[in-house]
Amino acid sequence: MALTIAIDGPAGAGKSSAAKGVARMLDVDYIDTGAMYRALTWWMLEHGIDIDEHDQIAAHAHDPDIKITWDPDQPKIVVDEQDVTAAIRESRVSDCVSRVSAVPAIRSRLVDLQRAMVAQSVRSGRGVVMEGRDIGTVVLPDASVKVFLTADVEVRAARRAAEDRVRDPNSNADHSDAALANLKDRDAIDSTRVASPLTMAADAVQIDATDLTLDEVIAAIASLAAQRW
Ligand code: DC
Numbered sequence: 620m621a622l623t624i625a626i627d628g629p630a631g632a633g634k635s636s637a638a639k640g641v642a643r644m645l646d647v648d649y650i651d652t653g654a655m656y657r658a659l660t661w662w663m664l665e666h667g668i669d670i671d672e673h674d675q676i677a678a679h680a681h682d683p684d685i686k687i688t689w690d691p692d693q694p695k696i697v698v699d700e701q702d703v704t705a706a707i708r709e710s711r712v713s714d715c716v717s718r719v720s721a722v723p724a725i726r727s728r729l730v731d732l733q734r735a736m737v738a739q740s741v742r743s744g745r746g747v748v749m750e751g752r753d754i755g756t757v758v759l760p761d762a763s764v765k766v767f768l769t770a771d772v773e774v775r776a777a778r779r780a781a782e783d784r785v786r787d788p789n790s791n792a793d794h795s796d797a798a799l800a801n802l803k804d805r806d807a808i809d810s811t812r813v814a815s816p817l818t819m820a821a822d823a824v825q826i827d828a829t830d831l832t833l834d835e836v837i838a839a840i841a842s843l844a845a846q847r848w
Contacts, residue, residue: 631775652751
């Protein structure tokens with residue numbers, strides 16, 4: 620069996636950067652499941668679907684074709700042949716993604732897709748780091764290593780605001796306040812939804828990244844992988 624690492628945690632804890640770093644260090648595949656939920660949300664917005672109508676979202680859950688790369692150095696996501704890698708990070712998507720990802724039909728489609736991707740990665744003998752909210756609890760309950768990555772909400776918001784400033788340097792928007800509000804909103808929805816809420820798996824190791832550098836987080840996860848694998 621190949622190595623499978625599940626990294627879950629709230630928005631902005633640094634899961635993507637840590638998962639990419641671990642994938643590079645251990646030379647395994649990298650899958651960002653949040654990007655998949657964002658891609659479906661982008662598609663729903665593009666097609667004028669009312670985000671608050673769960674039945675409408677569920678009816679279209681299987682319509683978009685989604686392709687995602689596994690390479691931590693070239694993360695790319697394509698929906699219906701359109702590259703949406705940048706578009707899925709826009710605030711209109713961030714503001715709606717928690718509501719779309721709470722719909723069970725959306726989750727079951729993406730969980731099936733995610734398990735199929737991991738199976739392919741394991742069959743090829745490469746191994747995988749997968750990050751999201753329900754990887755250790757639902758998608759990969761038998762993952763070799765499970766990490767629950769957290770950080771104080773103010774620290775998470777400051778990191779997100781800095782990323783938003785890099786992405787949108789000409790905007791006068793107050794990125795700090797917007798990031799804090801968006802994270803608190805998403806944390807609340809992601810943790811309280813009925814379908815696979817964000818919770819720590821009983822056998823996960825919690826890493827609090829509040830006072831750690833990215834390299835320290837990556838080293839901690841790699842060392843867990845070395846111990847358990
Ligand atoms: O990791 P992210 O912030 O890009 O994720 C975007 C949203 O997708 C997040 O608010 C909750 C949802 N999500 C989820 O419900 N389950 C996952 N495995 C990954 C993300």
